[in-house]
Amino acid sequence: MKSSKYFDKAITVITSVVAIMLVIYMIVLVTVNAISFTYVLVDLFKDIVSGKQVAMPDFTALSVDFLHGIAIFIILIKAYKVLVSYATHHHVSIRYIAEIAIIAGILEILFNTSSYSWEVLAVMSFLSVSTLAIYVWKYPVFEKIDSAG
Numbered sequence: 001m002k003s004s005k006y007f008d009k010a011i012t013v014i015t016s017v018v019a020i021m022l023v024i025y026m027i028v029l030v031t032v033n034a035i036s037f038t039y040v041l042v043d044l045f046k047d048i049v050s051g052k053q054v055a056m057p058d059f060t061a062l063s064v065d066f067l068h069g070i071a072i073f074i075i076l077i078k079a080y081k082v083l084v085s086y087a088t089h090h091h092v093s094i095r096y097i098a099e100i101a102i103i104a105g106i107l108e109i110l111f112n113t114s115s116y117s118w119e120v121l122a123v124m125s126f127l128s129v130s131t132l133a134i135y136v137w138k139y140p141v142f143e144k145i146d147s148a149g
Contacts, residue, residue, distance in 0.1 A: 012087050019083040026076050033069045068111040095142045098135045
C-alpha cells in the first residue's frame with residue numbers, strides 16, 4: 001500500500017508538470033498567432049502609407065489558419081481540463097475525453113484534409129460522428145459517472 005501511495009504522488013507530479021507545459025504551449029501558440037497576424041496588418045499599413053499599390057493578403061488562408069489556431073486552442077483547453085481533473089481528483093471526466101475525440105476528428109477533417117487519404121478521412125468522420133451520437137445519447141450516464149468519481 002505504501003508504494004501505491006508514492007506511485008499516485010508520482011503520477012500527480014508528472015500530470016501537473018504536463019499541465020504546466022500545456023499552459024506554456026498554449027500561451028506560445030496564442031502569442032505566435034497574434035504576432036503573425038500583427039505583421040500582416042503592419043505590412044498592409046506600410047504599403048498604404050507609402051503609396052504603394054496594395055497587394056491584399058490572402059485573407060482566406062489567413063482566416064483558415066486563424067480558425068485552425070482557435071480550434072487547436074479549444075482542444076488544448078479540454079486536454080488541460082483532463083490533466084487538472086486527474087491531478088486533483090485522480091479521476092478523468094469521460095465527458096472531456098469524448099469532447100476531445102469529437103472535436104479533434106472534425107478539426108482534422110476541416111483543416112487538414114489534404115494530408116489524408118479518403119479512407120482515413122472516412123474513418124475519422126465515422127469515429128467523430130459515432131462518438132458524438134454516443135455522447136448525446138448517453139450524456140446523463142456520463143454525468144452520473146463524473147459526479148460519482
